[in-house]
Amino acid sequence: MTAVSKTTVKDYLKAAAYYLLAIAAAFGVAGLILLTMHQDVLLGYKTILTTSFSSLPNFALTIFKFTPIYLMGLGFSIPLASRKFNVGIEGQFLLGAVGAAAVGITLTGMPGYIILPLLLTVALIMGAIWASVPALLLYFFRVNEIISTILMNFISFYLVDLIALGPWRDVTAGHPMTIQISSSARLPIIGSQINIGSLFTIALAVLGFFILYRSTFGYELRASGSNPIAAFKFGIKTSFLAPLSLVLGGAVAGLAGGLEVSGLYFRLVEGMQSNYANLAIIVSLMARGNPVALLLTSFFFSMIEIGANAMQRTMGTPYEIALITESLMMLFVMTVDAIRQKRR
Amino acid sequence: MKEISKRFGEVQALDNVSMKIGSGEIVGLVGENGAGKTTLMNILYGLYKADKGRIIVNGRETNIQSPKDAISHKIFMVHQHFKLIGNFTSLENIILGSTSGREDFKRMNLQVYRKRIEELMREHKLEIPLDEKVKNLSAGTQQRIEILKALYRMAELLILDEPTTNLTPQETDELLRSVLEMKKRGISVVLITHKIREIVETVDRVVVLRKGKLVGEVPKNEITPEKVVEMMVGRKVDLESELSNIIVPRAPGAEEAEILRIEGISTTGDEGIKLKDISLAVRRGEIFGIAGVSGNGQKELCETIMGIHRPIKGRIIYNGKDLSEADVKERIKQGFRFIPEDRMIDGSLPTMTLSENIILGFQNFEQFQRHGFLLYEKINESARKAIAEYEIRAPNEKIRVGKLSGGNIQKVVVARALLLEPGLLIAYNPTRGLDIGATEKILRQIVELRNSGVSIIMVSEDLDELMLVSDKIAVMYKGEIIGILSKESFDKSKIGLMMAGIREGGIGK
Amino acid sequence: MNYAELTSLLGYILVLMVPYSLASMGIMVGGRVGVFNVSTEGVMLSGASAAFLVTYFSGSYTLGILSGIGVGLLIGLMMTFFANKLKIDQFIVGILLYIFATGFGSLLYKEIIGITLYPPKVNLLPKIKIPLLSQIPYLGPILFNQDAIVYITILIALLLYYLLFKTSFGLKIRSIGENPRAADALGINVFLMRHIFTLIGSALMGMAGAYLALGFTGIYTNTIVSGRGWISIAITIFGRWNPLWILVGALLFAGVEVLVYTLQAMEVSLPYQVLMMLPFIITLLILIYTSRKAEMPAALGKPYDRESFEE
Secondary structure, three states: OHHHHHHHHHHHHHHHHHHHHHHHHHHHHHHHHHHHOOOOHHHHHHHHHHHHHHOHHHHHHHHHHHHHHHHHHHHHHHHHHOOOOOOOHHHHHHHHHHHHHHHHHHOOOOOHHHHHHHHHHHHHHHHHHHHHHHHHHHHHHOOOHHHHHHHHHHHHHHHHHHHHOOOOEOOOOOOOEEOOOOHHHOOOEEOOOEEOHHHHHHHHHHHHHHHHHHEHHHHHHHHHHHOHHHHHHOOOOHHHHHHHHHHHHHHHHHHHHHHHHHHHHOOOEOOOOOOHHHHHHHHHHHOOOOHHHHHHHHHHHHHHHHHHHHHHHHHOOOOHHHHHHHHHHHHHHHHHHHHHHHHO | OEEEEEEEOOEEEEEEEOOOOOOOOEEEEEOOOOOOHHHHHHHHOOOOOOOEEEEEEOOEEEOOOOHHHHHHOOEEEEOOOOOOOOOOEHHHHHHOOOOOHHHHHOEOOHHHHHHHHHHHHHHHOOOOOOOOEHHHOOHHHHHHHHHHHHHHOOOOEEEEEOOOOOOOHHHHHHHHHHHHHHHHOOOEEEEEEOOHHHHOOOOOEEEEEEOOEEEEEEEHHHOOHHHHHHHHHOOOOOHHHHHHHHOOOOOOOOOOOEEEEEEEEEOOOOOOOOOOOEEEEEEOOOEEEEEOOOOOOHHHHHHHHHOOOOOOEEEEEEOOEEOOOOOHHHHHHHOEEEEOOOHHHHHOOOOOEHHHHHOOOOOOOOOOEEOOEEOHHHHHHHHHHHHHHOOOOOOOOOOEHHHOOHHHHHHHHHHHHOOOOOOEEEEEOOOOOOOHHHHHHHHHHHHHHHHOOOEEEEEOOOHHHHHHHOOEEEEEEOOEEEEEEEHHHOOHHHHHHHHOOOOOOOOOO | OOHHHHHHHHHHHHHHHHHHHHHHHHHHHHHHOOOOOOOHHHHHHHHHHHHHHHHHHHOOHHHHHHHHHHHHHHHHHHHHHHHHHOOOOHHHHHHHHHHHHHHHHHHHHHHHOOOOOOOOOOOOOOEEEOOOHHHOOOHHHHHOEEEHHHHHHHHHHHHHHHHHHHEHHHHHHHHHHHOHHHHHHOOOOHHHHHHHHHHHHHHHHHHHHHHHHHHHHOOOOOOOOOOHHHHHHHHHHHOOOOHHHHHHHHHHHHHHHHHHHHHHHOOOOOOHHHHHHHHHHHHHHHHHHHHOOOOOOOOOOOOOOOOOOOO
8 A cells, every 4th residue: 555655656746847847848948039039038037936926016916817817717627627628718708797897887886795796696697608609509519619619709809899988988098998886896805905806716626626526517527528428328418518517617707707897907998808818728728627736827827927027017028928938838748748648 | 470579568469479471371360359469460561560570571571661561562451440431432442542653643533443443343253332432331341342452452461350250150251252262363361360260161370379479370280169269268268168057047938027128119320220110028137139240230229228319219118117218317227237339439438537437327326426426435445346356457446447458448347337236238249359268257247147137138249159148139130120039049040141131031121 | 882992892802812711721731631720810820920020121022921831830840749749639739829829929020020109011912913804894803903822822722622632642631631540551651641731731821821911901910810710710611621612611701801891881880899790600600500511521630649559
């Protein structure tokens, strides 16, 4: 028994070392790019790795980024369990934001304990509805979800533009955005810096883990992802579960949008989705869809984001370098996996 | 081939194997599943690279890197799973890859190709429809296409891997006749098989492999099936007498209660073969065998009984209850168990653990969950028991099933089907790909299950095996049951004729 | 609307057909050897960025288009390495390369041009009037007064059609997308062909992006592709992985897009955002329409490993 556990510990350490190597390789490529741009590479690394911890506001900022990235990552992870790629988290996030803004703007004079849950529920439902279009297309017509969810993203961009320039438009702003939501619809702040929305991530990580890895529902979902034909022949309704997982993922992404409106922007702003969706996809893949591991990868990437923003401010390094590094990181991690598998 | 060795991961698939093939000679390459027969030939054909060893063709040492090299040395292999493109016509399949260089980019002149193939068809008496898409053709026809592919490339050495698997006994005879015909024209043939009896008459020599090692060669005049099987397995085996010893005989006429009754089932054919008005009854403690050339509706019938497909008409009655409307989950709850056709394609969850595989279909059972959450302790315990009982070679129950070998995955699939008292077991090729030891064990378990009163529907491509254990055999042809025989009237050639669609006492539809 | 306006509008359909059909043909040639490359949108952006920069500084359209193709090859090299050599899930690699290429294209432009108030411009590719043919009333000015890439695109489609469906080389290529194991057993070099056609496919996507910058907008922005790459995937499915049908699908979508611009210019009562959604909604409808009879290469999206276990 002890022999077995010893080898597994050794295996884990070995795997960890390989992954660190992959991450280092991605940073190495980033360094090369910085070199060609005549930038101070070492200062770049230092900025990326330490900015988040350099001050409390910076740490709070990291958490602000972490929340939507984590939740959208979870929105990608749930369908991933059934091998469906929910690339539409971006649109689902935006629709959640639209729903939250609508509730927050129209319902005034209500106490926070009524309006806040309502706002978040509406955000959740809006995200789910947006995801249910590709889900229905998958269920009835077997339309590939990658393409359909992406198309829904583009539709959502124009929808947000329409609303941000519509009757709720903030005419004083130079950028398309709505007026602010009522003050009771805003999330409270704890400790003067940290937004309460981030607590949702911990709760959902635990919940998500138990649902995916301990419940019969999660079992059936993972079975459909592992081998849909076998799952189907043993009575699992795969053709229903996969679309359902998309809807659930959409709901979580929608919640992320609601939290952004209620906790950060206090309104609907065009472009508020930033590039969270791309990051969320990478962190989810890197966490292998595991909601707990996702906490780690999301935080790591939020850190890189804050660092990259700081680099843009202080060193004039274009932010895109972060995006390149992050996608390479995941490609290298998978390379490590592929090579290790071949060796075996 | 000299001193060929090959490893797959931790498995030594071939260990220092040498063999010779003479010109115009028919060699039987025999061994159990996993003995390395196909691997050896795949190396000769350039599909696998040997870790060690040499290949000598016509007296010259040759480096065969790919099938292209093999074909240029006039070696051609027909695999057990035909390498045909379903969406292409027979003609396209035959000429595919036979051109090179500048000819590749010229407009194809199908008429020229057609003439040559038609000549070959006449010469070798191999008839096929040239303009039909291959996916619509029968296994026998597809095999003829494969052989024509070889002849079209003027092969001098033809390797046939388990060529009789999907054929009726009569089609097998026909195939062996054309093999003899090729021998007359100076073509050498290697027949890979684990069914020695079928090829005894045809081969000039038999080469026996066991667990990747060459065991020996037997010249034509010394071949007896018993001797070869003993060489294959490494000990005396008499599956027949061992199993018949444990089968509790039934007095004819003293019929047990009916467990399953199927009344007039028909399907649309969307899922494969269309079932036509199938009726049958399975009694308590009975093994109900289903024979037929694969692809005649056996799979669809099994899956319809399991509730995977909905029939357009007909009823399924189990223990007096009408389950026609019940879904798979409900049928599993009622005691239906299933060993599906292909452990890889529809039998296992490769990225999930052995434990999680063992409970597939039972995840909602009281034993394994409470309030929608799985009881992993109990599940792991069941899995550990199964590992011990079925001698599954796995380090622990938490290993991903995709990492196990094919034979061990099959054991997982069988262990699952027998985990919680089955009422009706539907077993599709339960011994597929297992060695004789494991085959014997599983057949023994199935027979014991029968003796204890469980009803079993068993489909097998191995007619001998089926005749050995079944109480009744139904023969399927083109989605119909063409006849049902009971044990006392089993007869191989009769069943063979029925498999070809010829009804007892007359020509079928 | 007068005659001149109408011909210029219809001419625009042919211009817009180019990026759609080049990108779709890029997806198609990969698919024919079993590789589903969904990085299209990103590759197009990178191609547009590189092509714009090179043409802006060198003044050469040829160099611009070639650098678009070059960037396509570069990302194609990554695609084929990760998907065909390492056999990592094609969709995951495709999505990651889409993200990578989006960042890459945008970085390239930002680093070289920087952020400017008014984006720098290049003149659009010159139109080539084909003598006599362009004189044909009505059709002439539309069909035979286009830039070189329009003609080249149609030639590429015809060439690919001939190659894939009329030669025995094409038979080999298609057999790889249908059943790589069978193709391999016949001595067809599956690995080499997968590498080559993944590269060609990606190069075509890069060329599509290059054309967007040089033949359609004349400037580069980060929204220059705005979904056309994803729509091209739908066009490929709609076009049944056949170059000629892809041309038809590309024309259709170019038509929809021109219609959207026209309606916008005519100031119809619909908000412009709703009009802009139209192409995407129509794409979804087309995906539904093609779902029932979608013909795909049978081995599409599946990695091929010769020594993997087969049962």
